[in-house]
Amino acid sequence: MPARVRSVNAGSPEPVPGLKRPSGIHKRPVEVIEVRDPGPKRGGLGSGVVGDAVISRRHHGGTTQAVYAVAREELDWWGEHLGRDLADGMFGENLTTLGLAVDTAEVGERWQVGETLLEVCGPRIPCATFAKHMAERAWVRRFAERGLTGAYLAVLDPGAIRAGDPVEVVHRPGHGLTLPIYFRALMGDRQLAAVLLEAEVLPAAEHAWLLARRS
Structure with missing residues (x-):
């Protein structure tokens, strides 16, 4: 099956049990997202997805964390091991993909997604907000031990992304640093x-x- 976008997800600030301030980690499927380079982490626009909430801009958002992608297959793996269904967007991802090897992507790999061009910049580091959101025992440790984190992406060519859009790996650097x-x-x-x-x-x-x- 050709790789494609299963859902596009965005969120507004919502409370997270156990945290003092709201978070934008609650992502839900929407019809379409518009993506662009949000600029620097501090002083920029936050999320690369127009209208998507990023609250803690010290640690999240900015050019190299503009869009976050997670494979539906990875959500299904966790769902089986946790004994619960995980909806698209549950990990706070903007793109839930199908048939795409998200977690073997190389740093600098480029994806054509619909009319946009995205570049793989780095992995997601699990944090306290993620752990509270998931409400699973020792979540940060378990997620880190699994080591398949999804991909933070930069937006090279802006535009719209919809569910069903094809995803094509148009450049793979070949250095093997995944x-x-x-x-x-x-x-x-x-x-x-x-x-x-x-x-x-x-x-x-x-x-x-x-x-x-x-150092």
Whole structure:
């Protein structure tokens, strides 16, 4: 089956049990989303999806986290292991995909999605908000151990994305540095961090952050 978008998802600020302030993690399917480069994490537009809420702009949003994609197959895997159905958007993703190898994507890989062009920038790091939203025991540890996080994407060519739009991988760098490798480096694997830094494949801000973290 050709890779495609199963649903496009956006959210408004809503309370999360156990947190003092609302969050934009509650994403629900909508008919269409408009995506664009939101600019810098601080001082920019937040989400790359027009009308989508990003509350904590210190950690979320900005050019290299403009759009978040999760494979429906991964939601189904978790649903089976958690013993509950996980709706599209449950992980806070803007794109729920079918038939796309999201979690083996290389850093810098480019996807043509409908009329847009998106670039894979990095993995999702689980946080307290995600854990409260999921309401599952030891969620951050379990998610990190699984290591298949979905993909944060930059918007190279803006436009509209709808459910059913095809997804085509139009560029794969070939360096083999995939999202799970990057995630393990972010989680403290110094050898993998050194490999990523030496390869110079990360966006500039992320390269600088990983370099500082490794020092």
